[in-house]
Amino acid sequence: MQYKIGLIGLGVMGRNLALNIERNGFPIAVWNRSPQRMHDFIKEEGEGKALLGVETLPDLIAALEKPRRVILMVQAGAAVDEMIAQIKPLMDPGDILIDCGNTYFTDTERRNKALEAEGFQFIGAGVSGGEEGAKWGPAIMPGGNRPAWDALSEIFYAIAAKAEDGQPCVEYMGPGGAGHYVKMVHNGIEYGDMQLISEAYDLLSRGLGLGVDELHAIFSRWNEGLLKSYLIEITADIFKTIDPDTGLPLVDLILDQAGQKGTGKWTSQNALDIGVPVPTINAALQGRIISSLKEERVFAATQLPAAQQKYEGDPTELIDAIENALYASKVTSYAQGLAMLRMASQEYHYDLNIRDIAKIWREGCIIRASLLGDIMDAYERDPQLVNLMLDETFKASILDRLDDWRKVVQTAVALGIPVPAMSGALSYFDAYRSERLPANLIQAQRDYFGAHTYRRVDKDGVFHTQWV
Numbered sequence: 001m002q003y004k005i006g007l008i009g010l011g012v013m014g015r016n017l018a019l020n021i022e023r024n025g026f027p028i029a030v031w032n033r034s035p036q037r038m039h040d041f042i043k044e045e046g047e048g049k050a051l052l053g054v055e056t057l058p059d060l061i062a063a064l065e066k067p068r069r070v071i072l073m074v075q076a077g078a079a080v081d082e083m084i085a086q087i088k089p090l091m092d093p094g095d096i097l098i099d100c101g102n103t104y105f106t107d108t109e110r111r112n113k114a115l116e117a118e119g120f121q122f123i124g125a126g127v128s129g130g131e132e133g134a135k136w137g138p139a140i141m142p143g144g145n146r147p148a149w150d151a152l153s154e155i156f157y158a159i160a161a162k163a164e165d166g167q168p169c170v171e172y173m174g175p176g177g178a179g180h181y182v183k184m185v186h187n188g189i190e191y192g193d194m195q196l197i198s199e200a201y202d203l204l205s206r207g208l209g210l211g212v213d214e215l216h217a218i219f220s221r222w223n224e225g226l227l228k229s230y231l232i233e234i235t236a237d238i239f240k241t242i243d244p245d246t247g248l249p250l251v252d253l254i255l256d257q258a259g260q261k262g263t264g265k266w267t268s269q270n271a272l273d274i275g276v277p278v279p280t281i282n283a284a285l286q287g288r289i290i291s292s293l294k295e296e297r298v299f300a301a302t303q304l305p306a307a308q309q310k311y312e313g314d315p316t317e318l319i320d321a322i323e324n325a326l327y328a329s330k331v332t333s334y335a336q337g338l339a340m341l342r343m344a345s346q347e348y349h350y351d352l353n354i355r356d357i358a359k360i361w362r363e364g365c366i367i368r369a370s371l372l373g374d375i376m377d378a379y380e381r382d383p384q385l386v387n388l389m390l391d392e393t394f395k396a397s398i399l400d401r402l403d404d405w406r407k408v409v410q411t412a413v414a415l416g417i418p419v420p421a422m423s424g425a426l427s428y429f430d431a432y433r434s435e436r437l438p439a440n441l442i443q444a445q446r447d448y449f450g451a452h453t454y455r456r457v458d459k460d461g462v463f464h465t466q467w468v
Contacts, residue, residue, distance in 0.1 A: 002065035003029040003052055005155060007073060008083060010037050013127070014073035015045070016135035017100065017159075022049050024158040029054055029063040061090040067121075068095040069152060076103045084111065093119030096148045100127045104266055105177030105184060112144050112176050121148035126183020128365035129161065137161035139365035140170035141186070141357075143179025143350075161364025169360040174350035181344055182357055185337050188267025188281040190366050191260075192333040193231055195284035195421040200326045201235070203408065207415050208315050212249040215239040218319060226327050226397075229369030258288040267340070274347050276340045277431075279424035280333040287420055306416045318411065324401035325408035329425040331398060334375065335388035336428065342386070355379035389432065398429065 007018050010032040018041075021028045027050035032038040035055045042053035054060045061068060068091055074083055080099055087097070097120060099108065108124030115122040122144050129138035140160050142149055149172045160170035173179045204210045204218065219236035223229070243250040264285045271278040290297075311318065338354055345352035358375040362368055378391040388394055398405075409426055412419040431437060446452040448467045455462060 001027065001052075003027045003050075003063050004065060004069070006030070006060050006064050006068065006070040008032070008057075008060070008070060008087070009073035010041050011073065012131050013100075013134045014071075015041055016131055017071070017073060017127070017138075018051065019045060020135050020137070020159045021155060022051050024155075026050075026155050026158070028052070029060055031055075031057060031060045057087055058090055061087070066092070066095070067151060068092070069098065069155075070096070071098045071100050073100055076101045077107070080107070080111070084115070088115075088118070088120070091120065094121065096121040096123065096145075096151060098123040098125055098142075098148075098152065099180075100125045102126075102183070102187075102261065102263055103180050105181040105270075108144070108177035108180045116145065121145040121151075123148050123152065124177055124180040125156075126179050126186065128183065128186055128367075130366065133161065133364050137169070137364050139360050139363065139368070141173050141179045141182040141360065142170065143173040143175065143177060143181070146172065146175070160360075163359070163362040167359065169362060169364045171353075171356045171360050173357070174345075174352055176348065176350070178348070178350040178352065181348070181350065182341065182352065184263055184266050184270070185340055185344075186361065186365060186367060187263035188271075188278065188340075189334060189337040190231075191264035191267070191284040191288075192278075192280040192337075192421060193229075193330060193367055195287050196280070196326055196329050196333065196425070197231055197235055198287075199412075199417075199419045199422050200322050202417055203322055203412055203415075203419070204319065207311055207411070207417055208318065212239045212251065222323055222326075225323075226370070227323065227330070229371070230366060231369075255294070256291055257294050258291045260285070260288050264288070267337075270344075271340055274340070274343050276336070276343050277428060278336040278340060279428045280329065280336055280421045283420035283424040309415055311411065311415060313411075318408075321404035321407050321411075324404035325422060328398050328401040328405045328429075329422045330369075330371065331394055332389065332425040332429050333421070334371070335394075338375070338388050339386075353383075354385075355383065387432065389429065 004026040005021060006029045007014060008031050010030060018028055018030050029052040030038060031054050038053045042051060052063055054063060070087065072080060072083055074080055080101065080103065084097065097115065103124060112122045123142050124144050126141035127138045137160055140156055142156065156170045157168045160168040162168055173182050204215060216236050216239035219232055219239065223232045223236060238251050241250045243253055268278065268282050268285050341352050341354055341357065344350060355376055358372045358379065362372045374393060378388060378394060379385055385391055389398060405426055409419060409423045443454040447454050447464055451464055453462045453464045
């Protein structure tokens with residue numbers, strides 16, 4: 001029997017992706033650097049299934065129909081290059097390698113060019129959805145060699161999550177590293193979304209003194225409206241989870257230090273490279289970094305006592321205002337990420353279709369939300385939309401919530417509760433709609449100390465002034 005596809009790397013994501021592929025009718029051969037992990041997987045999951053475990057890479061390649069298709073599910077970075085170097089001599093020109101890891105897009109660009117020059121085909125595919133998504137249907141963002149995608153599409157359409165309208169949450173993104181680029185921005189938006197939700201939680205918890213039962217009820221209600229999303233849903237679930245050892249809410253026992261794997265940092269770094277402002281994503285990244293300074297923060301709390309005031313207003317009104325502020329901030333955060341995709345499409349010649357991107361994010365991925373259907377509609381109305389905030393529907397939704405948005409940020413400042421992502425989103429909105437910013441003074445300063453010149457509003461040309 002010749003197997004349709006091979007997979008290398010049986011970590012959590014690799015195991016579940018293999019099961020997903022087999023369940024959807026595609027016999028699959030698998031290999032792992034540690035043979036025991038492969039044997040355990042086949043013993044635990046392979047009975048009665050079209051799953052072949054092999055102990056050597058030559059055996060893996062020999063088991064596959066031509067053109068051979070091999071998925072790499074190994075750690076991003078040097079491990080991918082090492083695996084490609086090992087498997088390449090065993091393959092023939094025209095065979096296809098697919099990197100489904102969290103890879104930085106420039107690495108995918110490099111590998112794509114090198115492999116194509118040797119006659120191989122390469123796909124870099126971003127996969128979102130975590131363990132459950134990999135097993136039951138992730139959102140998939142493939143990019144690279146177009147004929148390679150055509151040879152893979154049947155499998156990927158089958159294993160991807162399906163939106164409510166039945167559409168599979170996968171689509172070809174573009175050449176080179178386009179797929180991994182879109183996944184990187186997805187993760188940046190994810191960072192922003194999680195930080196915004198955590199700030200809303202902080203305001204409700206510390207600002208209003210609400211307990212987990214009340215928080216569960218609020219987030220459950222929010223998940224029935226405009227904020228309906230996977231992240232809001234799981235947040236509600238978190239608040240109802242009780243630690244079995246102590247009988248206390250588990251969330252209250254978790255150390256307030258957020259981890260990160262680097263994908264949010266990549267988004268911020270690349271945004272700087274291509275000149276796109278993403279303050280909400282940046283604030284989310286900085287929020288995780290400052291959370292890591294736990295010992296310093298504990299000491300600082302004794303030296304810089306909080307001047308926290310008690311909220312004196314109507315709690316119900318503030319809860320509603322926080323809901324509106326969270327939605328407006330969320331829209332603005334998406335606007336930043338989509339603006340980044342628009343610029344990257346031009347910068348790297350990806351020809352990205354933002355409507356299609358919103359379409360495949362509707363299910364399977366971590367940032368899936370009802371909002372994405374509205375984003376699809378916005379780019380259906382205007383495929384060349386410069387910024388999501390300029391769409392008539394989203395413009396109205398933000399302006400309707402602007403007073404509440406400002407009230408929430410002002411309240412947070414008064415209470416001494418940090419809301420860097422929410423306030424950054426508001427500042428982005430205010431800056432983007434400002435006909436005139438104080439950058440004229442910055443240019444004057446640059447010209448004063450460094451003769452960097454400036455342009456004028458009243459006549460053409462470049463000018464320099466002897467200021468003193």
